Amino acid sequence: MKNLSKEEFEIYCLLIAADADFDITKQELIAIGAHTDPQTFVRIYNGFEADSDMERLGTIREHKALYIKDELDRQNHFDSMKKVFFADGRFQAVEQSIFKMLRELI
Secondary structure (H helix, E strand, O other): OOOOOHHHHHHHHHHHHHHHHOOOOHHHHHHHHOOOOHHHHHHHHHHHHHOOHHHHHHHHHHHHHHHOOOHHHHHHHHHHHHHHHOOOOOOOHHHHHHHHHHHHHO
């Protein structure tokens, strides 16, 4: 996805976190949806679903330079992502791997 606002970028990253175990749960969708209005959520979700894994990584790389300016921004971003990772009450090995990869990427 191109030209995401900061809020949209955060939603996109939260969807990546939710999809880490290849199963986005209802609890995760509710947790992510709480960060934005329904129209924005649906638009970002549809774009996320349409993107390949490589396009998703490209979106992260493009937008992190715009919105992650310092360590505080980075920490706040990951605090939000942690809530999604734990929204379904599990933090499986595959999710841990994705989280680690995202920390290195962002």
